[in-house]
Amino acid sequence: MKPRDEQELPIIRVRGCLLVSIQTELHDRLALELRSALMERVRTEGIRGVILDVSWVEVIDSYITRILNDIGKSVRFMGADCYMVGIRPAVAMTLVEMGVELDAVSTALSLDAALEKLELPR
Amino acid sequence: MRTVESEIGAILTGSISEITQRSIFRRLGGMARAPLQHLSTKDRHAIQTELESSVRLFAPAKSAQLIASCARALALLGAPGGSADPPAGSSPPAGPFALNPSAAPAGRGAVAAPAGSHAMGGDKRLSIDSEKDIASARLEAWAEAVRIGLSKFTSVKVATAVSELARNIVFYAGKGTIELRPRQDLRETRLEIVAADQGAGIEPEKLDAIFAGTFRSERGLGKGLVAVQKLVDEFQIDTRPGRGTRVSCVFRGAR
Numbered sequence: 001m002k003p004r005d006e007q008e009l010p011i012i013r014v015r016g017c018l019l020v021s022i023q024t025e026l027h028d029r030l031a032l033e034l035r036s037a038l039m040e041r042v043r044t045e046g047i048r049g050v051i052l053d054v055s056w057v058e059v060i061d062s063y064i065t066r067i068l069n070d071i072g073k074s075v076r077f078m079g080a081d082c083y084m085v086g087i088r089p090a091v092a093m094t095l096v097e098m099g100v101e102l103d104a105v106s107t108a109l110s111l112d113a114a115l116e117k118l119e120l121p122r
Numbered sequence: 123m124r125t126v127e128s129e130i131g132a133i134l135t136g137s138i139s140e141i142t143q144r145s146i147f148r149r150l151g152g153m154a155r156a157p158l159q160h161l162s163t164k165d166r167h168a169i170q171t172e173l174e175s176s177v178r179l180f181a182p183a184k185s186a187q188l189i190a191s192c193a194r195a196l197a198l199l200g201a202p203g204g205s206a207d208p209p210a211g212s213s214p215p216a217g218p219f220a221l222n223p224s225a226a227p228a229g230r231g232a233v234a235a236p237a238g239s240h241a242m243g244g245d246k247r248l249s250i251d252s253e254k255d256i257a258s259a260r261l262e263a264w265a266e267a268v269r270i271g272l273s274k275f276t277s278v279k280v281a282t283a284v285s286e287l288a289r290n291i292v293f294y295a296g297k298g299t300i301e302l303r304p305r306q307d308l309r310e311t312r313l314e315i316v317a318a319d320q321g322a323g324i325e326p327e328k329l330d331a332i333f334a335g336t337f338r339s340e341r342g343l344g345k346g347l348v349a350v351q352k353l354v355d356e357f358q359i360d361t362r363p364g365r366g367t368r369v370s371c372v373f374r375g376a377r
Contacts, residue, residue: 023139023140023141024140024141025141025144025253025254025256025257027253056139056141057139057141058139058141058142058180058264058278058281059260059264059278059281059282059285060282061282061285061286061289061346061349062286062345062346062349063285063286063289063346066345088278090274090275090278090279091278093275093278094275094278094279094282094353097279097352097353098282098348098349098352098353099348099349099352100345100349
């Protein structure tokens, strides 16, 4: 078995969008790899949106927020949309209190909701 | 080799995230990686108690079922003849999160502290040396907040603040410690958190810029400190260039 620390984040393609379920500790290297993998696939596969599922993430601090926001920014520069789904209530309240910025990703309640929003004609 | 980590990990996967699982196993120290048949009865009790509180915290909906599965796995794989129990001295070295075996078998109903004058338990000192310690410090702080009766929301705030402080230590000082000090008086329950390092410290001008919101470091030191200050009820930072940094903060809960 591959050591858990070394695993990459699996990117799943669903209905013309890329889905990443974040279930592992994000650190600098992993975040950079994820970002470049997502950008490459957005370019080559004509992806219309990237969805980051954080429903497994129990604590999001300012560093993780910045990583997610950077991914959103990069994806948007390329012309795709970036959604974050499944934020837990306590996490959302904590982010509001901390006053961190999350301006480059849209949010949706669930994966279904994000896919629906992404399918609307723009 | 079948270890606590592999067997219990298989049970928890799908209900508890990998991040949390890893932190739980880290808290078990050497016990998590020891072959199951080498564990003493005492070890198994300690592991079970630890798993119970973590499962209740992170998978409340399925906790009963998961706890039962874990107990079954531990019992099944334990030495049936009873002869495999190693002498007490040979148990794996206890890590910074050493479990208290005396609290083990009877602890069924309770994450709560024992009654009486020690109601808040002792202070905990976590050493922060690498990125991996950030996740375990966060989990340890969360468990401590829940244990002393802070609300669910406050406990997530505690975990987030400790995450920020631990990250600052790892990114900017290399290593340091985070202390969790539960306190209780007639009016309130408090959790004091002290993050200390012997790193480069922060220059006064830089510190002013951080709290004025005009300073941005590459990896977010400024944002992290400001975020902690916004989350906590009391905040204090002592830092001198060359002498390290010490952040003390307090979360309050009603009694």
